[in-house]
Amino acid sequence: MFHSLGEMLVLFGRALRALPLSWRHRRKIFEQLFEIGNASLLMACVLSLFIGAVLALQTGPILAERGLASYIGRMVGISMCKELAPVMMSILIAGRIGSAMAAEIGSMAVYQEIDALRTMNIDPVHYLVLPRVAAISLALPVLVIFAILTGWVGGAVVSSLNPDIGVSFKAFFNDLRSIVGFQEIVNGLAKSFVFAVIIGVVSCHQGFQTMGGPRGIGRSVTKAVVNSIVLILILDYYLTRFLMYFES
Amino acid sequence: MNSPAPGGVRVEVRGLRRSYEGQAVLQGLDFEVEAGEIFVVMGPSGSGKTVLLKHLIGLERPDAGEIRIGGRSIDTPDFMEQCRLAMVFQSGALLNSLTVAENVGLYLTEHRLKPPGEIAEIVRGKLAQVGLEGQENRYPAELSGGMKKRVAIARALVIEPQLMLYDEPTSELDPQMAVVIGEEICNLNRRIGVTSIVVSHDRDMAFGIADRIAVMHEGQIRTMGTPAEVRGCRDPLIADFLSASFKNIRKESAL
Numbered sequence: 395m396f397h398s399l400g401e402m403l404v405l406f407g408r409a410l411r412a413l414p415l416s417w418r419h420r421r422k423i424f425e426q427l428f429e430i431g432n433a434s435l436l437m438a439c440v441l442s443l444f445i446g447a448v449l450a451l452q453t454g455p456i457l458a459e460r461g462l463a464s465y466i467g468r469m470v471g472i473s474m475c476k477e478l479a480p481v482m483m484s485i486l487i488a489g490r491i492g493s494a495m496a497a498e499i500g501s502m503a504v505y506q507e508i509d510a511l512r513t514m515n516i517d518p519v520h521y522l523v524l525p526r527v528a529a530i531s532l533a534l535p536v537l538v539i540f541a542i543l544t545g546w547v548g549g550a551v552v553s554s555l556n557p558d559i560g561v562s563f564k565a566f567f568n569d570l571r572s573i574v575g576f577q578e579i580v581n582g583l584a585k586s587f588v589f590a591v592i593i594g595v596v597s598c599h600q601g602f603q604t605m606g607g608p609r610g611i612g613r614s615v616t617k618a619v620v621n622s623i624v625l626i627l628i629l630d631y632y633l634t635r636f637l638m639y640f641e642s
Numbered sequence: 643m644n645s646p647a648p649g650g651v652r653v654e655v656r657g658l659r660r661s662y663e664g665q666a667v668l669q670g671l672d673f674e675v676e677a678g679e680i681f682v683v684m685g686p687s688g689s690g691k692t693v694l695l696k697h698l699i700g701l702e703r704p705d706a707g708e709i710r711i712g713g714r715s716i717d718t719p720d721f722m723e724q725c726r727l728a729m730v731f732q733s734g735a736l737l738n739s740l741t742v743a744e745n746v747g748l749y750l751t752e753h754r755l756k757p758p759g760e761i762a763e764i765v766r767g768k769l770a771q772v773g774l775e776g777q778e779n780r781y782p783a784e785l786s787g788g789m790k791k792r793v794a795i796a797r798a799l800v801i802e803p804q805l806m807l808y809d810e811p812t813s814e815l816d817p818q819m820a821v822v823i824g825e826e827i828c829n830l831n832r833r834i835g836v837t838s839i840v841v842s843h844d845r846d847m848a849f850g851i852a853d854r855i856a857v858m859h860e861g862q863i864r865t866m867g868t869p870a871e872v873r874g875c876r877d878p879l880i881a882d883f884l885s886a887s888f889k890n891i892r893k894e895s896a897l
């Protein structure tokens with residue numbers, strides 16, 4: 395396991411060093427961006443609408459019992475933007491995009507396409523990894539912005555319609571604004587950026603490791619998704635603690 | 643990227659050994675190929691021909707031995723920048739997500755050696771040379787095995803390399819197309835003086851185009867020489883390999 399963590403760090407380092415070449419590969423980056431947006435934007439919005447809604451539904455009545463119903467806005471607002479949107483969207487993207495990356499690169503490895511690139515002196519890291527990691531780390535934060543907004547709306551709708559909570563739309567967002575500012579949103583976006591890099595690097599690395607036909611590709615895809623999610627959830631805790639230093 | 647001097651390079655292989663999981667595949671190969679030569683490697687299936695080519699182009703590392711191309715060891719760090727190599731894979735190894743034209747032009751596009759208009763022109767020309775006019779916009783999945791092979795050959799021709807490795811270039815082609823490809827191999831050789839190493843089972847082509855032939859058997863070179871020398875070789879193994887034929891099958895099964 396530590397061995398592959400090391401390999402992933404090396405891969406990340408090489409992708410980072412290739413970053414100045416991004417402009418040259420811009421067309422591939424745009425293609426990837428388009429694919430990510432196309433595959434996930436609607437899904438991300440629907441998903442976070444319901445996450446926001448259920449959050450309000452679960453916490454609202456408890457707050458209301460203690461006469462704290464007016465705090466529902468900050469409750470949903472902060473959980474959505476600092477935690478749920480970045481983590482849930484990363485998991486969604488690991489499933490949709492990470493899997494596709496591992497499958498595509500994996501099949502290229504199995505069918506010698508990567509060997510062919512190497513014989514043409516085309517660096518597979520520049521050609522395959524750079525555009526994917528760049529695109530996913532641009533796209534995921536944008537997706538998270540959409541997710542935060544729709545999550546808030548979902549929470550607000552439930553708060554105003556559910557008789558046990560009974561907080562108006564306007565009151566919800568007033569309370570939310572008193573706590574959630576620019577910094578909180580940036581905090582969530584920073585997290586999602588790190589998660590995006592993890593998904594990209596883990597999936598590409600897993601793709602390159604693929605051996606032995608269709609079954610190997612299937613195995614790589616599963617590993618890419620599972621490993622990404624595990625890493626994201628573990629790192630989330632440490633990242634949260636790290637970001638707290640900047641807030642106080 | 644600086645473009646290296648044109649013309650072929652000399653290839654030297656010394657004591658090349660490689661085993662996979664305890665199975666010795668290359669068991670000490672020694673040979674050299676002169677600059678501009680067409681060197682054909684024959685041998686039974688599984689004798690290690692493809693593995694040899696992969697070592698020559700640096701995709702695999704040997705357990706022991708050395709490969710020098712153009713006088714430089716292929717382990718030197720910037721070897722690939724200094725020396726233009728190309729390989730036609732046995733399976734073609736086209737990029738499935740790219741069209742035929744993008745595949746053929748890939749080297750020029752990625753290294754930005756020519757403007758796009760010129761690349762399109764070159765690609766069209768190379769495709770015509772291998773008998774594939776008008777297939778530019780199709781995807782590899784829509785092509786037959788032989789067509790893929792020819793696209794792979796066109797993709798390698800575009801590189802105008804100093805050393806060209808062909809892995810079974812004619813194995814999926816009809817006899818006429820095989821002759822066309824054989825001619826292209828010789829043409830490229832005459833035009834830019836490229837050194838060519840051709841792995842093939844095709845006895846007609848081997849004896850037609852080769853300057854020298856090597857026959858591999860179980861990871862070693864069993865014999866090596868000009869086509870005439872190899873044909874005259876007394877080794878029963880070589881003689882059997884070169885004279886295998888379908889002629890007697892009917893008669894034997896009738897007994």
Ligand SMILES: Nc1ncnc2c1ncn2[C@@H]1O[C@H](COP(=O)(O)OP(=O)(O)OP(=O)(O)O)[C@@H](O)[C@H]1O
Binds near residue numbers: 662663667686692693
């Ligand atoms: N990556 C690998 N791992 C394990 N064994 C391998 C590997 N590559 C090749 N081999 C073994 O090496 C031997 C030679 O393989 P190679 O592909 O070079 O044969 P070949 O001479 O090209 O045969 P053919 O004419 O059928 O293409 C085979 O026995 C094969 O099983």
Ligand SMILES: [Mg+2]
Binds near residue numbers: 691692693809
């Ligand atoms: Mg072979």
